[in-house]
Amino acid sequence: EAGVAQSPRYKIIEKRQSVAFWCNPISGHATLYWYQQILGQGPKLLIQFQNNGVVDDSQLPKDRFSAERLKGVDSTLKIQPAKLEDSAVYLCASSLEGGVGTDTQYFGPGTRLTVL
């Protein structure tokens, strides 16, 4: 079974530039999550989708971050404009059903973003 795919794996940009990350979840998984992991900390949830609807985006900085999951499969996360403090690894995860709290989340390899 193919895992969660993410691209690019690495990205270096200057502050105030824009950047986008892509995620393809495991086939058939209804729920998709984006997490931000700053160096030395655990991942922090940014947004959760159930199919193509948003379940939780309470921790997404909506003035600069946006995310979409068209057709309930792939997802993109965008930062516009980027700040220095956005330097982090952005992780995508998916789960078969989600919404019940007990599903295993499967993580992708992450995209390491460096903002100069």
Next chain:
Amino acid sequence: AQSVSQHNHHVILSEAASLELGCNYSYGGTVNLFWYVQYPGQHLQLLLKYFSGDPLVKGIKGFEAEFIKSKFSFNLRKPSVQWSDTAEYFCAVTSGGGADGLTFGKGTHLIIQP
């Protein structure tokens, strides 16, 4: 809001030593508890999880964890560690009910010396 505390940020052990990594959470309602592991160069993967039933849960690679509700704890244990257990370990919690994104602790970096 939920929060998770992991007491040890860096642990160094010798092979065959016993391991216990502490995890405490703050949330008064029903919780689901997880331990995830990230081996060097690999993705985060599930070690074990607890959501109901026997509070002692067993996971992959000989790991186990005990849920103690009165102490809000979910400590990870392994009786005899191996060099291949060198990794970053994360405790996490969800409360379920729709929005079930994981709340993670800061992680424990475990180094096993051969």
